Amino acid sequence: MTFPQRVTAHAPGSIGNLGPGLDVLGAAFTGASDSVTAEWFGEEGVTILDSGHPSLPTRADEHTSGLAALAVLERARANGVKLPHRGIGLTTRKGLPLSGGQGGSAASAVAGAVAVNALIGGPLERNDLLLACLTAEASVAGRHLDNIAPSLMGGVCLVRSLDPLDVVQLPVPTRLRVVLAHPDQQLRTAEARAVLPTSLPRETALAQMANVSGMVAALYSDDLPLLGRSMHDLIAEPARQALLPGFGVAKAAAIEAGALGASISGAGPTLFALCDSDVGAHRVAHALRAAYESCSIPAQVRVARIDTHGTRIETDALVGR
């Protein structure tokens, strides 16, 4: 059997908790990704050759790409795959912000898993890759797939169930655009999860359920006004809004400028807005810049599309073994 000498995987960023879809709905976006290069290195184990950022851990069992790589190797062995007696080195390049709410930890995990899987001959299928990444994500950002699934598969993903694993890729209206506004704020995922209510009034739960269902119906029926009408998060956004100065002002400005809807991307602090055209998205981006500026909060704002490709692979020369 031959193995590639080196593989690089590029995993797009993603919006988790898409609107009302807490833990359940996520979307990949274009224009920013994390990349992981996997290559044969040393005698055994997984080595982080470059963690991608001075703040990120350099141990494989602490870095999200290393954790995902280890989980891939373990699943491959459990599936009876014979692996070469060699070690693997990982080099991560972070295109996504740390703790930004843009799915950075998920993208590093996905890129690590996909790169290592390709390096060892691609034995794992989609669901095994999702579960390997879930192991990694669970130890850094909580046990949910709403970033991992779109980062791996592309598009908008519905995580119907984790146990058993059941992920559905939803259609993406071609006119749909995303505006991402990343204010210069620190919000740790753990803190953002801690403020979520542990129980909910039944009426709130049913309304949220109706809104997520409305988003799913809107994506299938290419009904962007319905997508906008369904973009109400009654659970995470009210709880987290207090942690995010400027969010309320910025969201109102986005809606005023014609966004279909806006909410917190993942656990924040990134705000995302959905728009029904390129022109509209740039108008909303302008409004978001002005809104954060009016609050004296520096913010990076950009327009993106939904990434429908998911993780891409570059493979270097094949070497015989």
Add this chain to the structure above:
Amino acid sequence: MTFPQRVTAHAPGSIGNLGPGLDVLGAAFTGASDSVTAEWFGEEGVTILDSGHPSLPTRADEHTSGLAALAVLERARANGVKLPHRGIGLTTRKGLPLSGGQGGSAASAVAGAVAVNALIGGPLERNDLLLACLTAEASVAGRHLDNIAPSLMGGVCLVRSLDPLDVVQLPVPTRLRVVLAHPDQQLRTAEARAVLPTSLPRETALAQMANVSGMVAALYSDDLPLLGRSMHDLIAEPARQALLPGFGVAKAAAIEAGALGASISGAGPTLFALCDSDVGAHRVAHALRAAYESCSIPAQVRVARIDTHGTRIETDALVGR
């Protein structure tokens, strides 16, 4: 302007709380309906000429078809419609069981509203009719549209929001069949609603949300296995099951016989099962009969399709006014 002398409307029965879709998802079914005939009668007001059943009230402001008729007249007047100075008589024929969980009160309301609207020249549009029926349903069975919407519009309906009104009709896979098992049990809607939990653990709410979204995705993508995998109600069914002797045994028998899923129709006691073929549905019907028999509970079981027409109208001769 001319008005018909007499109009009869036939509104199909419906499954409310379709699986996990408490208050949010409902489906009309074929083979049983309530009919209301509206005709000019007397000097003024609405008179119940026949309530349709000895147990049903004979006052218009207590009978669901009368309440809906009154709400239609009020909305028509509010919209500036000039109505004849005559009274209206209503004759109801009940094809659906009382307190059966088959959307009988909703069907009588819908048939009453549609018949009266047609009698006065059809001034009200869909959403006004839904709201008129909601007024009626709210006073007898709670403020929800998951029976009314499919009974009026046909098919499977998603009630995205009541305020403002937002109802989405979902596609119906052609192979989908419904089995209805009506055990000889009394379960009052008020009692069935009283046992619903007023608050929910967040994880339960999110899982229910994922399942309803999975059902919506399944209907759009014609994916009946996904429909089955999504048919888990973690809110109403666990709470109401204890009120329904035999339900657990019957549900298990339906699944064992190949049903995609099974749950309580509306507030019960009717059990419904979804199936992916005619042959499969008859096998499940057989299993349900045997299961209830083994519990010594008499039950009426039948196979139906999803009714995609909604309420049908028969108009008698037009008379000039």
